[in-house]
Amino acid sequence: MENNVVLRARGISMTFPGVKALDNVQLTLRKGEIHALMGENGAGKSTLIKCLTGINDFEAGEIHIDGINGTIKNHSTRDAQNVGISTVYQEVNLCPNLSVAENLFIGREPLTKLHTIDRKSYNSRSQKIMDELGISVDVTQNLENYSLAIQQMVAIARAVDMECKVLILDEPTSSLDDEEVEKLFKLMRKLKEKGVGILFVTHFLEQVYAVCDRITVLRNGTFVGEYPISELPRVKLVAAMMGKYLNDLESIHKENKDFTNAPMEISAKGLSHTGTVKPFDLDIHKGEVVGVAGLLGSGRSELARAIYGADKANTGTLEVDGKPVKINQPIDAMNKGMGMLPDDRKAEGIIADLSVRENIILALQAKRGMFKLLSRAKQEEIADRYIDLVQIKTASRETLIKQLSGGNQQKVILARWLATDPDFLILDEPTRGIDIGTKSEIQKLIIKLAGEGKSVLFISSEIEEMLRTSNRMIIMRDGEKVGELDRELSQEGVMHAIAGGEG
Amino acid sequence: MDKAKTKKQYNSNTILLFITIALFIVLYAGGCVAYGSKGFTHFQTFLNILITNAGLICVTCGMTCVMLTGGIDISVGALIAMDCMLLAVGMKNGMGAVPMIIIILLIGAVFGIFQGFLVGYLEIQPFIVSMAGMFFCRGMTAVICTDQVSITQEISPTFYAWANAKIVLPFGGYTNNKGKYMAPYVRPAVIVALLVLVVIFILLRYTKFGRSLYAVGGSEQSAAMMGLNVKMIKMKAYMLSSFLCSIGGICYCLNTMAGSVSQATGLEMDAISSAVIGGTLLTGGVGNVIGSFFGVLINGTISSIVKTNGKLASSWPNILTAMLLFIFIVIQSIFAAIRERKKA
Ligand SMILES: Nc1ncnc2c1ncn2[C@@H]1O[C@H](COP(=O)(O)OP(=O)(O)OP(=O)(O)O)[C@@H](O)[C@H]1O
Ligand SMILES: [Mg+2]
Numbered sequence: 073m074e075n076n077v078v079l080r081a082r083g084i085s086m087t088f089p090g091v092k093a094l095d096n097v098q099l100t101l102r103k104g105e106i107h108a109l110m111g112e113n114g115a116g117k118s119t120l121i122k123c124l125t126g127i128n129d130f131e132a133g134e135i136h137i138d139g140i141n142g143t144i145k146n147h148s149t150r151d152a153q154n155v156g157i158s159t160v161y162q163e164v165n166l167c168p169n170l171s172v173a174e175n176l177f178i179g180r181e182p183l184t185k186l187h188t189i190d191r192k193s194y195n196s197r198s199q200k201i202m203d204e205l206g207i208s209v210d211v212t213q214n215l216e217n218y219s220l221a222i223q224q225m226v227a228i229a230r231a232v233d234m235e236c237k238v239l240i241l242d243e244p245t246s247s248l249d250d251e252e253v254e255k256l257f258k259l260m261r262k263l264k265e266k267g268v269g270i271l272f273v274t275h276f277l278e279q280v281y282a283v284c285d286r287i288t289v290l291r292n293g294t295f296v297g298e299y300p301i302s303e304l305p306r307v308k309l310v311a312a313m314m315g316k317y318l319n320d321l322e323s324i325h326k327e328n329k330d331f332t333n334a335p336m337e338i339s340a341k342g343l344s345h346t347g348t349v350k351p352f353d354l355d356i357h358k359g360e361v362v363g364v365a366g367l368l369g370s371g372r373s374e375l376a377r378a379i380y381g382a383d384k385a386n387t388g389t390l391e392v393d394g395k396p397v398k399i400n401q402p403i404d405a406m407n408k409g410m411g412m413l414p415d416d417r418k419a420e421g422i423i424a425d426l427s428v429r430e431n432i433i434l435a436l437q438a439k440r441g442m443f444k445l446l447s448r449a450k451q452e453e454i455a456d457r458y459i460d461l462v463q464i465k466t467a468s469r470e471t472l473i474k475q476l477s478g479g480n481q482q483k484v485i486l487a488r489w490l491a492t493d494p495d496f497l498i499l500d501e502p503t504r505g506i507d508i509g510t511k512s513e514i515q516k517l518i519i520k521l522a523g524e525g526k527s528v529l530f531i532s533s534e535i536e537e538m539l540r541t542s543n544r545m546i547i548m549r550d551g552e553k554v555g556e557l558d559r560e561l562s563q564e565g566v567m568h569a570i571a572g573g574e575g
Numbered sequence: 576m577d578k579a580k581t582k583k584q585y586n587s588n589t590i591l592l593f594i595t596i597a598l599f600i601v602l603y604a605g606g607c608v609a610y611g612s613k614g615f616t617h618f619q620t621f622l623n624i625l626i627t628n629a630g631l632i633c634v635t636c637g638m639t640c641v642m643l644t645g646g647i648d649i650s651v652g653a654l655i656a657m658d659c660m661l662l663a664v665g666m667k668n669g670m671g672a673v674p675m676i677i678i679i680l681l682i683g684a685v686f687g688i689f690q691g692f693l694v695g696y697l698e699i700q701p702f703i704v705s706m707a708g709m710f711f712c713r714g715m716t717a718v719i720c721t722d723q724v725s726i727t728q729e730i731s732p733t734f735y736a737w738a739n740a741k742i743v744l745p746f747g748g749y750t751n752n753k754g755k756y757m758a759p760y761v762r763p764a765v766i767v768a769l770l771v772l773v774v775i776f777i778l779l780r781y782t783k784f785g786r787s788l789y790a791v792g793g794s795e796q797s798a799a800m801m802g803l804n805v806k807m808i809k810m811k812a813y814m815l816s817s818f819l820c821s822i823g824g825i826c827y828c829l830n831t832m833a834g835s836v837s838q839a840t841g842l843e844m845d846a847i848s849s850a851v852i853g854g855t856l857l858t859g860g861v862g863n864v865i866g867s868f869f870g871v872l873i874n875g876t877i878s879s880i881v882k883t884n885g886k887l888a889s890s891w892p893n894i895l896t897a898m899l900l901f902i903f904i905v906i907q908s909i910f911a912a913i914r915e916r917k918k919a
Contacts, residue, residue, distance in 0.1 A: 159800075
């Protein structure tokens with residue numbers, strides 16, 4: 073192996089029952105480089121990673137790692153750690169019932185002379201690690217007390233803290249905010265200088281161009297090519313991933329309508345939920361798309377949850393369609409024609425052991441009530457329609473959802489809420505983990521729904537995608553609605569408002 | 576945008592533990608007030624609870640470890656019956672007490688490894704595995720001997736001596752109505768049980784293995800992805816349970832001094848309910864042996880109160896335990912709900 077290569081995989085093939093997930097794929101990771109692994113949802117990125125770390129048992133191919141003669145074959149994450157591969161998987165894999173510090177150190181705890189765990193030492197080391205990352209947490213508290221973003225940072229901190237030659241990050245940024253992404257990048261650059269080879273997966277193209285040196289592209293389980301970053305501008309990258317040219321930025325046009333006289337869909341007055349969101353007023357007209365901008369933890373999701381009854385509002389009134397309503401729990405909201413895609417899909421969304429079809433019709437069935445079962449034929453029809461509509465890549469509608477790639481699981485949950493055909497749809501981070509092609513499809517879909525007279529509340533960390541679809545934006549800060557922007561929505565304007573300038 | 580927590584927070588599990596301890600104190604104090612005249616206030620009453628439940632304490636410690644991984648071991652009652660029968664029959668046939676104890680501990684460990692292998696490596700439901708284990712042990716007990724076999728002084732003087740040894744405590748005595756000083760005492764089994772408790776407490780809190788039990792219970796997949804050997808950890812948990820159960824079996828036998836087929840029926844349920852009252856979640860990942868210990872004490876106190884009363888039917892302890900369990904499960908789910916709420 074050339075002396076600057078730290079990991080080389082060649083001819084990797086891997087089949088899941090019915091799916092050829094990888095076919096003769098190669099990957100070369102050099103010392104001190106940040107290498108992007110790109111591809112659409114279901115292209116095989118996570119599968120390749122799991123082959124490298126011993127979770128998947130590949131059929132053909134070989135893996136070499138610097139410092140070890142001959143090929144290696146890992147059988148578990150533990151083996152991979154022993155040869156110097158440290159991984160953050162796509163799904164956050166930590167134990168919510170353990171403290172932050174324990175999550176950082178479990179399996180490699182510092183020991184005292186008596187061979188017991190040295191709690192003091194790992195608590196203080198953990199606190200130092202998190203402080204250095206600029207994340208204020210109390211490391212002795214259980215992980216479950218913290219947000220998804222912080223959990224993600226803990227997973228990253230754990231992987232980084234292990235002495236490793238290769239660091240693999242499978243979509244680490246999907247639930248992070250710009251600020252945390254910046255922290256992560258700083259960390260990655262530091263490791264790069266130390267000579268660590270980093271494999272980085274993301275669906276945010278800007279992030280690729282911000283930190284990566286080289287790109288490997290996969291498509292449908294096959295290797296498309298490896299390119300230095302300078303030779304693969306954005307348009308070409310998208311083309312390599314999709315196999316066709318797509319101008320993702322220009323194909324979306326929202327209508328600039330004046331909604332002042334349009335009938336009201338949702339009208340909230342003084343709604344609040346103690347501890348998460350302060351009293352706010354919000355009007356949404358029929359056919360209007362309203363974006364919610366704000367930093368992580370600013371109360372974006374909580375605002376939506378208060379409307380939807382996921383957190384029961386403590387104060388205020390809510391009118392739907394001009395009629396006052398009382399919403400105590402989500403099913404009430406659903407019966408009033410609302411639907412909400414929650415942001416924590418893992419905890420609130422995916423039912424791993426049900427099929428794609430069952431996962432799609434779940435909310436619709438709940439809305440109809442237990443006794444009005446949808447006929448099988450109807451279920452299949454709905455499932456097929458949405459598999460097609462949001463482009464879910466699945467072997468069949470009866471495939472178990474856990475066998476889908478991460479992004480395709482996200483699409484199923486999106487389909488679940490679209491299938492309830494709500495008049496008012498709340499989308500909390502609908503494009504998280506979704507590839508660039510489908511992202512623009514989803515944005516188009518939102519505009520199309522609005523065109524049909526439906527209203528959408530759209531929450532996203534990507535300001536651009538809200539700008540492209542929203543007619544109006546509200547700004548959240550510290551659990552408070554601090555302003556609204558309607559005319560001349562611009563990136564700078566919104567950023568300024570979020571950061572604390574005049575809304 | 577996360578708020579730094581300045582105030583030291585107790586997590587809800589610690590609060591649950593406090594509730595368990597408080598409940599024990601209230602219950603015990605209630606007993607003292609109601610039956611003070613019948614001697615409930617004597618320190619010996621408390622010690623008797625320990626003596627009667629020494630075996631159960633050991634078993635519950637093991638059960639807690641298994642429940643932490645999200646599993647269950649319902650074979651323990653039957654294993655105890657088998658242990659007692661083996662002890663009785665073995666010693667009756669001329670074996671010494673010490674060799675028999677070693678044999679029993681070995682059997683416990685091997686039996687546990689076998690159950691753990693099925694659960695950990697072959698991924699069979701723990702309930703099914705330990706149910707099979709339960710039938711096996713009960714069956715074996717009957718195969719060894721269908722009659723009740725008593726352990727008398729002639730059969731094993733050593734064992735007899737242990738059973739009747741009094742370890743007198745230098746405090747807490749009282750003078751009875753005949754003017755005689757009654758020194759409080761415990762039996763050797765109590766010392767064994769308390770040692771087990773301390774060892775398991777340290778194991779769970781301060782060792783890698785102990786913490787990995789919590790990790791596996793919290794999320795098996797995550798534990799594996801973080802590089803823990805989940806299969807091995809599970810196997811060890813079941814081994815520990817059966818091993819501690821065998822220690823408990825010896826303590827139990829020191830109380831009953833007999834082997835019989837129907838001994839210790841339902842003991843697994845006492846162990847599970849004690850663990851649950853002590854704050855161990857059936858879903859795994861939450862709990863500790865101190866809670867479980869107080870769970871056993873609470874169950875013991877209830878029995879003791881009913882016994883002291885003398886007029887209540889013997890089924891009352893069951894009913895009271897049922898009510899307590901119910902209350903506890905409600906409290907636990909309230910806490911779970913609060914935690915969910917706070918998370919946002
Ligand atoms: N456990 C499994 N069983 C069956 N098929 C699977 C399993 N895991 C993945 N697949 C299939 O393998 C293919 C590749 O999936 P993979 O998770 O590697 O995609 P990905 O590139 O990581 O996509 P994403 O961007 O959505 O995370 C998909 O078609 C998926 O359905
Ligand atoms: Mg993936």
